Amino acid sequence: MEREIENGFITINPATEEKIKEYKYLTESEAKDAVESCHKAFLNWKKTDIKERAKIIKAIGKALIDSKEELAELMTAEMGKLVKQGHQEIKLCAGICDFTAKEGVKQLQDEERELPDGGKGIIQYAPIGVIYGIQPWNFPIYQAMRYAIVNLMAGNGVLLKHAQNVTGSALKLKSLFEKAGLPKNLFTVLIINHDTSDKIIEHDKVRGVTLTGSSGAGKKIAAKAGEALKKTVLELGSNDAYLVLDDADIELAVKKSVEGRIYNNGETCVAAKRFVVVESVYSDFKNAFVEAMKNIKYGDPTDSKSQLGPMARKDLRTKLHNQLKDSVAKGANVLCGGEIPEQKGFYYPSTVLDNVKPGQPAYDEELFGPIASLIKAKDNDDAMRIANDSRFGLGGGIFSKDEKKAINLAKNHFDTGMININSYGLAVPNMPFGGVKDSGYGREHGGFGIKEFVNVKSILLHK
Incomplete structure (x- = not known):
């Protein structure tokens, strides 16, 4: 700060x-x-x-x-x-x-x-x-x-x-x-x-x-x-969407989604932020994802046991928390986290929201901190629609056991600059980095x- x-x-x-x-x-x-x-x-x-x-x-x-x-x-x-x-x-x-x-x-x-x-x-x-x-x-x-x-x-x-x-x-x-x-x-x-x-x-x-x-x-x-x-x-x-399709490997999707949301204390442009999960696998993903996010330990960033450090500035933490409160006031539910700790340092716990809908900051805006937005989709087509229902278009991800199908979605339907398939990643020196739209x-x-x-x-x- x-x-x-x-x-x-x-x-x-x-x-x-x-x-x-x-x-x-x-x-x-x-x-x-x-x-x-x-x-x-x-x-x-x-x-x-x-x-x-x-x-x-x-x-x-x-x-x-x-x-x-x-x-x-x-x-x-x-x-x-x-x-x-x-x-x-x-x-x-x-x-x-x-x-x-x-x-x-x-x-x-x-x-x-x-x-x-x-x-x-x-x-x-x-x-x-x-x-x-x-x-x-x-x-x-x-x-x-x-x-x-x-x-x-x-x-x-x-x-x-x-x-x-x-x-x-x-x-x-x-x-x-x-x-x-x-x-x-x-x-x-x-x-x-x-x-x-x-x-x-x-x-x-x-x-x-x-x-x-x-x-x-x-x-x-x-x-x-x-x-x-x-x-x-x-x-x-951006507010990058990660799609969990009906044939996704749920264990892999959960592991990479947690990593994608909390890396760099959740303060990453290409962080996984909105998790758009198909209805048929929603409960399985939600239960495992919330459990994993609950278990993330925040603390001293110089301690090798810490998985999440403090946010960079107090005003940024205040803004993030206000976005959460506004989302909750408009119908979102807090499944874990969501409270500012009473201790020195600008810490914020790993947090999951569900019942995230258009009109809420958790759906429409970039949450630059460790808050994940869970969004239920009817089917794979609906998941892709929700992913593109954003003014942003930097990155995104697709979890599916059918790589060919995922590549087709990435190439022909995902309106972003970068897409990870069955993974989460930051920049790669030999691949272009950048986005579209806002x-x-x-x-x-x-x-x-x-x-x-x-x-x-x-x-x-x-x-």
């Missing part, structure tokens, strides 16, 4: 509620100077050979692994992540570096095409300049790495405005990047308020903007960037993010 002070803020450990560190905002003038410095670094970096860039990207991955203990402890202190999940986050980020270093060399090569008149065409993927990223706190290292690494590989400069409560993680990343050989100022952390952030979007040296956050924030940032004719990539959260647009990972902010340049040699 963080607490505002004059011209700055104090970061707070969400497990202990104790002060971590105090930070001061950059003035608007200082922030603009930082953009200019980043742009100057970019002018040299864009001329650097792709293979040389790849070596530094790989070195960044190694630097992360070498510092994984320190990084994991810092993330846990700043936002309450279980330490072991911090280690997993670092491993994923190192994988992104390795994949990008290898794939980037291929993806960014010039292409030649024959012209209709027998001449030659050359396609170049040229870097465009400084890219501004506004990122959330839930994966303090990964959220920054996700857009920064591909843009550095593409030859761009990168600015990061990280969430206040994980400022220490942002600054540690900058230090590691430069230790690994990245030129100074090419990756720049901006500790700024919202008003200054708006000025950065308008800055003529900033050529693109990327945001991970809420759909409300996405609309504001897209509008501001649009006014300045700057491209955006937006990843805006979950945003653009893609990261899988070789797709590397071309989001490049100038696809045509050079024509006619005969």
Whole structure:
């Protein structure tokens, strides 16, 4: 968590509620100077050979692994992540570096095409300049790495405005990047308020903007960037539906659904959030799922026995609990959890709601914490209808013993960017990441993010 002070803020450990560190905002003038410095670094970096860039990207991955203990402890202190999940986050980020270093060399090569008149065409993927990223706190290292690494590989400069409560993680990343050989100022952390952030979007040296956050924030940032004719990539959260079909392996579905709901303390954009269960297996799934969620132990995120840490901030816990109360007032039932513990730290127990209907926050909104929404469907077709009955479309899942049927549903009917079949998973470096509808647009990972902010340049040699 963080607490505002004059011209700055104090970061707070969400497990202990104790002060971590105090930070001061950059003035608007200082922030603009930082953009200019980043742009100057970019002018040299864009001329650097792709293979040389790849070596530094790989070195960044190694630097992360070498510092994984320190990084994991810092993330846990700043936002309450279980330490072991911090280690997993670092491993994923190192994988992104390795994949990008290898794939980037291929993806960014010039292409030649024959012209209709027998001449030659050359396609170049040229870097465009400084890219501004506004990122959330839930994966303090990964959220920054996700857009920064591909843009550095593409030859761009990168600015990061990280969430206040994980400022220490942002600054540690900058230090590691430069230790690994990245030129100074090419990756720049901006500790700024919202008003200054708006000025950065308008800055003529900033050529693109990327945001991970809420759909409300996405609309504001897209509008501001649009006014300045700057491209955006937006990843805006979701209320992902996981379908339990009539032929599902219930034991597997329960295990993966619990994992998908409580991972990262339930604070994940692609968490499993709505569980749409076909009537014929509803009771079996519900009974086993509620029992498993009841048994989840929350507590000190540095303790290896804890399965659930605190929520990142007190205000986020309050918002989540209000969404639960509003859902209950509109007919939902609490099957387990649902009470704020009387103890230090921003803990919230694993919770299950049923009788979840349209018009309730548990059905319509994103619950960014460990609350699961159980929804009964008449049959498989009805389950698919309910899954798509959402303004969001980031991820989702299907549990069925018939893989062919599940793949057909995923390909032809599920209106989201990513679908897990008989599993739950986060990002994978070699597969695209992103959504549709109010979950945003653009893609990261899988070789797709590397071309989001490049100038696809045509050079024509006619005969």
